[in-house]
Amino acid sequence: MARYDVLIVGGGLSGLSVAHFVDKLLPGRSLLVVEKAPRLGGAVQTFRQAGFQGEWGPHGFLDNTAESQELLRDTGLYNEAQAAPLGDFYRYLCHRGRLVRLPQSLASALTTPLISGWGKLRVLADLWRRPIPEAMTIGDWVRHRFGPELLPLVDAAVTGSFAGDYTRLCLDSVMPGVRKLELATGSVIRGLIRKKREAAKGQGLGRLPSMLNFPDGMERLITVLAQGREVAQNTLVQGLEPGGGGDWRVRTDQGTIEAGRVVLAAPVNGGLQLLSGLRPPPVSCLPVSRIVNVVMGLSGRAKVPYGFGYLAPEREGRFTLGAMFTSHMFPDRAPSGQVLIEALVGGRRHPERLALDDEELISAVYEDLRQLIELPEPPLFSRVLRPEHGIPQLEMDHPRLLAWRAEMERHFPGLLICGFGWDGIGMNDMIRSAKNTVLAMAAATGRQDEAKVKAVYF
Numbered sequence: 001m002a003r004y005d006v007l008i009v010g011g012g013l014s015g016l017s018v019a020h021f022v023d024k025l026l027p028g029r030s031l032l033v034v035e036k037a038p039r040l041g042g043a044v045q046t047f048r049q050a051g052f053q054g055e056w057g058p059h060g061f062l063d064n065t066a067e068s069q070e071l072l073r074d075t076g077l078y079n080e081a082q083a084a085p086l087g088d089f090y091r092y093l094c095h096r097g098r099l100v101r102l103p104q105s106l107a108s109a110l111t112t113p114l115i116s117g118w119g120k121l122r123v124l125a126d127l128w129r130r131p132i133p134e135a136m137t138i139g140d141w142v143r144h145r146f147g148p149e150l151l152p153l154v155d156a157a158v159t160g161s162f163a164g165d166y167t168r169l170c171l172d173s174v175m176p177g178v179r180k181l182e183l184a185t186g187s188v189i190r191g192l193i194r195k196k197r198e199a200a201k202g203q204g205l206g207r208l209p210s211m212l213n214f215p216d217g218m219e220r221l222i223t224v225l226a227q228g229r230e231v232a233q234n235t236l237v238q239g240l241e242p243g244g245g246g247d248w249r250v251r252t253d254q255g256t257i258e259a260g261r262v263v264l265a266a267p268v269n270g271g272l273q274l275l276s277g278l279r280p281p282p283v284s285c286l287p288v289s290r291i292v293n294v295v296m297g298l299s300g301r302a303k304v305p306y307g308f309g310y311l312a313p314e315r316e317g318r319f320t321l322g323a324m325f326t327s328h329m330f331p332d333r334a335p336s337g338q339v340l341i342e343a344l345v346g347g348r349r350h351p352e353r354l355a356l357d358d359e360e361l362i363s364a365v366y367e368d369l370r371q372l373i374e375l376p377e378p379p380l381f382s383r384v385l386r387p388e389h390g391i392p393q394l395e396m397d398h399p400r401l402l403a404w405r406a407e408m409e410r411h412f413p414g415l416l417i418c419g420f421g422w423d424g425i426g427m428n429d430m431i432r433s434a435k436n437t438v439l440a441m442a443a444a445t446g447r448q449d450e451a452k453v454k455a456v457y458f
């Protein structure tokens with residue numbers, strides 16, 4: 001029977017990042033990545049057709065996280081990355097049926113038409129409202145701290161990251177860093193000012209972050225991380241159990257493999273399924289939000305506003321959750337003189353829209369966009385992408401799962417658990433969690449994840 005020092009279940013960004021940090025921090029270990037699919041990358045997959053280049057999954061990640069910066073430096077990918085600086089691009093909110101720029105600075109926040117004068121004063125009440133330590137949803141928390149007028153903006157942020165519902169997502173799971181600031185300083189505004197001062201002292205980027213991707217698309221990251229690595233593709237892990245002498249026995253559809261350490265880097269629900277054979281989890285699965293991406297190529301006569309794209313809060317009653325103006329963010333994503341837009345539909349609140357056929361989706365998205373953007377003619381190119389991967393929703397059950405994971409890792413030495421939905425959902429979260437997993441492996445003392453202020457990546 002084959003034996004490895006480290007076996008990683010899952011060849012997505014999490015698993016491959018764990019492999020990278022094992023090589024770096026624990027050199028000399030024999031390591032195998034086991035992936036059930038015929039391709040690596042999981043949710044990361046680039047789309048190319050007719051001169052357009054989009055993404056099935058992630059479209060970008062911010063360059064403000066130490067672990068991702070480290071990974072990019074280690075792999076040489078910093079030199080290749082394309083950066084779209086948030087400071088140079090506008091982001092828009094659909095507000096009362098039109099696109100309004102989101103404020104990017106304190107001065108523009110004071111004058112934005114998105115919030116009334118009274119609403120702005122109410123936001124400042126954060127300075128003296130006492131924190132409620134109990135677990136709560138993001139919606140309840142925002143209403144308490146900042147007042148109801150901020151809810152549509154928060155709705156948009158949560159839509160842009162989770163395709164989720166702020167009335168169900170758990171504050172402590174989704175925004176652990178902001179929550180920590182609130183509890184430490186009694187106010188989010190005060191906490192953010194403190195952080196800004198630290199940044200001015202050289203402990204931060206000192207500028208608005210940039211969104212990163214690569215000229216060949218996000219898949220490039222996967223290709224580079226997988227280079228020269230031993231990977232068993234088309235191999236489904238079906239179960240794991242502690243074997244003799246401290247080793248683990250990992251049962252796959254291709255046979256059993258022994259390993260000193262097993263890192264479960266599958267999405268949270270797949271992980272729970274595998275772990276339930278060892279001990280039943282307190283919750284069998286987290287809800288998952290699915291979206292479709294309607295890719296549209298438009299002629300240069302389309303008056304797509306300059307910027308990253310827009311998001312539509314639920315109260316606007318739009319068909320489309322929002323759209324990315326991809327060829328504004330990254331050059332060469334569309335043939336010369338044309339524009340690429342990627343519009344997202346579905347999400348936690350509208351799974352029924354995923355059942356529409358391609359024609360219906362394209363025409364509903366086009367009609368929706370036409371009311372917001374001057375589009376003199378129908379798209380020259382359109383394609384509906386239906387990613388098989390959904391986004392795990394860190395709702396109110398999530399903290400119980402984290403406590404259970406800590407117990408499992410304590411009880412079963414050599415078992416480590418990370419991946420989509422455990423320590424967040426964004427690419428930066430996955431890379432940070434991968435590094436923490438390897439540090440925990442090195443120290444064998446359990447994970448010591450530090451809650452950071454989360455970055456919104458759209």
Ligand SMILES: Cc1cc2nc3c(=O)[nH]c(=O)nc-3n(C[C@H](O)[C@H](O)[C@H](O)COP(=O)(O)OP(=O)(O)OC[C@H]3O[C@@H](n4cnc5c(N)ncnc54)[C@H](O)[C@@H]3O)c2cc1C
Pocket residue numbers: 009010011012013014015034035036037040041042043044056057058059060061235236237238265266267270291387389390391418419420421425426427428430457
């Ligand atoms: C539609 C969509 C849009 C997104 N947009 C963004 C974005 O713009 N920015 C951002 O930062 N993040 C975004 N994300 C999140 C980002 O894609 C994830 O953070 C990241 O890809 C998760 O990587 P992972 O390796 O943890 O999980 P996955 O990508 O799901 O990979 C897990 C791998 O494990 C394999 N696997 C599972 N079970 C087994 C088993 N039993 N045996 C063997 N192999 C197994 C799977 O086949 C898969 O390849 C998006 C996600 C989606 C779905």
